[in-house]
Every structure is written in C-alpha cells, then in structure tokens.
Amino acid sequence: MFSTTVLASAFAATATALAGDASTLLAGWAGLPAPGSAGLPAQMSPRGFLVHTLNGLYFGFILFMIAAGLTIIFGVLGILNLTHGELYAFGAYTTVTVMGFLVGLIPPPTDPATQLLFVAVVVLGAILAAAIVLPLGVIIESVFVRQVYDRHEVYQLLLTFGLLFVLIDTIKLFWGTLPRNVGAVYRGVNAIPTTELVGFSYPSYQVFVMFIGLIVFAVLVWFFDRTKTGRIVRATAINREMSTAIGVSTNRVFTLVFGMGAFFAGFAGAMFIGGPAATDLEMGLNPLVLSFVIIVIGGLGSLQGAFVAAILVGVVSRWMTAVYPPAELAAPFLIMIIVLLVKPEGLFGTWGEIE
Template identity: 65%
Template sequence: MFESLPYHALNGVYYGFILFMIAAGLTIVFGVLGVLNLAHGELYAFGAFVAFSIVGYLTGLVAEPTGPVTALIFGAVVLVGSLAAAAVLLPVGATLEAAFVRPIYDRDDVYQLLLTYALLLILTDVMKFVWGAKPLDVGVYDGLNAIPTTELFGIDYPTYNVVVVAVGLVVFGWLVWFFDRTKTGRIVRATAIDREMATAIGVSTDRIFTLVFAMGAFFAGFGGAMVSIGPGSAYLEMGLSPLVLSFVVIVIGGLGSLRGALVGALLVGVTTQVVTPYYSELELAVPFVLMVVVLLVRPEGLYGTWGEIE
C-alpha cells in the first residue's frame, strides 16, 4: 500500500517550496506593513497568467525541443519567462500599495481586510478582461515533457519539480541574505521593528512599504508562474487554495518569520501530499489539524516573531 510513499513525499517537498514562495511574500508584507493581504492569491494567479503570455512569446522564439539539450534550453527559457512574469508584478504591487493600501495603514484591521478583499475582486476582473474567463491550457509548456526525468532515491522524478525545489532554496537563501546582510534589508527590518524610530533616523517608511509590497507581489507572482508550469494551466480561481494554505503556513511558522514560512510550508506540503493519496477525505482537514496542533504547543508559531522579519 505504501510503495509510492517516497514519491508522494518528494511531491510534498516540491509543493512545500511552491507554498513557501507564496507564503514568503505574505509573511514579509504582514511582518513589515502589518497588513494581511487577501489579494495575495490573486497576485499569484496574475503571475501565472502573465507567465503564460511571456513564456508563450519566448518559447515561440526557440525551436521545439528534440532532445535533452534543446529541452534544457527550453526549460531555461521557461524559467527566465517566469522571472520576467514575476518582475511584471513589481510595478503592479508598487502601484497597489501607493494608490490603495497606503491610505488605510492607520485604520482598523477590518478596513485593511475589506480593502484587500476588494483588490482581490478587482484583480480577478482584470485577469478575466485580459485573458478571458476560461482556463488557459494552450500547450505552452509541453516542450518541458522532453526533459528527461531525474533519479532521486531510486525514483524517476520530473526534473521540472527538482528545479522548482532548487529555485525555492535559492529564493529562501536570497531572502535570508537580503534581510540579514544588505543595508536595504536591515533598514526594512528596522522599519518592521519600530516604524517611528525608523522615521527618526531618516527612513522614508512610504518608500519601504512600497518596496516591501512590491517584493511580496513579486514572490506571489513567481510562485504562480512556477506552479502553473507543472500542470500547464492557469485559471481565475487558482489563487484561493494557495492563499488559504499560505495563511496556515505563516501561522504555523510564526507571523513575520521567513524561516518559519519555510519550515511551515514544508510541513504542510509533505503532510498533505503524503496523507491525501491514502486518505483523500482528509485533504482539507490535514493542514488545519497541523496548524491547531502547532498552535496548542506553541501559540506564537514555530518561529514566532510577531510583526518582525526574521
């Protein structure tokens, strides 16, 4: 019964890194701005749609893969296209923050939730207007099937999934480096820790908030682009489930904690992917049971740093 357990566990790691990329943006925005962004899932979906357009254009410039080498080139083009799609989300995030989110920082949390829910609806309609209401499934990524599988622990595993895990690790490493080592990253942390004092040493909190919201949108979009490539489709409702699971992830990991987001994402990813194939009726319950257990043991989450980036 459990012969395929290692395969499901690998899927869990893959899914965990996808969740991490989405949750990282969510936790950074919450940690610094103190805003729970309900539109984060739509930014993720937006990334997937933009990726289809950009990658569709780019792959049209290269020949269809005929062997492993050309398939790898095709894969690299897809990856670059995904990064470009996420980059499109930078100005989108910056504009949303400056135009809509900034005026309500001092308001009650309810206003923030209502506003970001409104943004969720607006973004959904924008995507419907640009790409239509039907799911996109145009075979843009079919060339990836020509890439040979990778053998991991004696299992033939899709190379694309391995690349996603590697990219997730790079994203985590980059974020830790950015917040721990760079001047800008430490200024962002200082702003998260004490907004007023940051102002009193010359930090423009408006600029920092715009930067952070744009970063959050970037990672949401990148996650959306990466996840849409696997099944090769994008659809309007695709942001809902990852958004809910990302909330679970950052609550498990500790609000505002990057390390917590990674550990939480892997816990949720592996647990759901390992349990669901055998007990499909538990699919919805598993992540929430996990969250309840963690909160009972550690109410502040595994790496609880409320309101701070760590």
C-alpha cells in the same frame, strides 16, 4: 481567439497525458476535488511513499514562494494582504502569455545545449512574468493600502478584500474564463533527465521547481541578512518611528516591500502554471488561505518559519492524499490548530518581525 483556446486545451491535454501518474497525484491541488473523488486510498509502497513525499516537497516549495511574500508584507506593514492570492493568479496568467511567446522563439530542447537554453528561458520568462505583477502590487500599495495604515484592521482587511474582487475581474477581462496552460514548458523541462540518472522516474519539472524554491529562500535570507536595503527593511519592521528618526523613508520601504511580495507571488504563480496544471479564475483563493495557515504555523513574519511550515504543510497534505483523501484539505488546518495549542506564537514565533 478561438485558435488560442483550442491550443490551450490541447496543451492541457498533452500535459496531462505526459505527466502520467504524477499528474493524477497532483490533481487535487489545483482546485477542489470533484464530487466522489474520494476513491480508494492509494497503496503506500516505498516507491509510492517517495513519490508522494516528492510531490509534497514540490507543493511545499510553491506554497513557500507564495507565503514568503505574504509573510514579509505582514512582517513589515502589519497588513494582511488578501490580494496576495490574486497576485499569484495574475503571475500564472501572465506566464501563460509570456512563456507561450518565449518558448516559440527557441529550438526544442533535444541536446544538452538547447536544454540549458530552454531552462534559462523558462527562468527568464518566470522572472519577466513576476516583474509584470510587481507594478500591480506597487500600485495597490501606493494608491489604496496607504490610505488605511492608521485605521482599524477591519478596513485594511476589507480594502484588500475588495481589491481581490477587482483583480479577479481584471484577470477575467484580459484572459477570459477558460482555463489556460503552457504545456510546452512542462514537456520541455521534463525532457531533461534528472531523477532518471539515479534510476527513478519523476518529472524533472518538479525537481526544477524545488531547486528554484531553495534559491528563492537563499536569496531572501541573504537579502534580509546581508544587504543594506534588507537591513533597512528589517529595522522598519522592528520599529517604525525609530527608523523614521534615523532618516528611513518608511513610505518607500512599504512600497518596496509590497512590490517584493507581489513579485514573489507572481513568481510562484509562474512556477505553478509551468507544471501539470491549468489556470482558473478561482485559483488564487486556496493558496491564499493555505499561506495564512503556513505563516501562522511558522510564526507571523518569520521567513524560516514560512519555509519549514510550507514544506510541512505540503508534504503532510500529499501524504494525506495517499492515506486518507478526505482529510487532504483539512490536514493543514489541523496542523495549525495543534501548533496553536502547543506553541501559540508559531514554530519560529517572532510575530511581526522578519527573521
């Protein structure tokens, strides 16, 4: 027990050291800023601007992966899943365990072949961790949430709110209260040159996450647009009674969608914890609220909307860290208020159907 905590803190320290200036730019996002952290605004040189924008994109892609799950659950079930942030945290914690095991099995990434293997293992580990979170989402749906579909929304909110607390303590039970990290992943992926090839230094891991985020977006669009299951899910979202009438088991669709949502939340957690960050028992709350903001900006239930809004929120809040740090946390909400005043149904407003 003791040795793992020491290792975890050592990992955290090395990760911070390696990440250099990028990690200080990212420091605000994992948790809440330390008192007095509102220092002098950083200079916005062209290079600084680029770094902030890239950080914003990285942040935005992770937010998108969280919000995507939330928005499809909302679009189909009409339930605002408050446990989503904890599922994300669960994914992060599982990743620490799974990756810590997997990374130890393979050779360190030194030449192109081992680097490729390393990235493959990281992706595999993230998928594995998310697949562990999936049954959790499925159980939440089929044991608890199912009881309250036909009740007033206050019950749906409070039920998931109660489960949020239970999940926080489940995490505490399994992993304890100390922050955990898998620095090896961040170091390993960063060893692979990406931006260095075009004469610019930016952590490869962040580029890797953006790439994965794009793939997730593409897969989701493909799933809902091209596959039979995806179309059935959309049909259920548009008209529950009608899809029951043509032989769709709505119960099964609901479970499937909840499981999918949990999977993507867990996957986002895996992607997040691979970066310059450490787990924290409270880590689920901020992303949860931010993904609410994102799905309101994008239009509830809209995937494209969630994508655009997540990138917007990510980039704007990173710019704010550079220009005016106190506004960093408030910026997403201000965007949301403006969108609500100008276009109340959201940028890609469908309000309830997956597009």
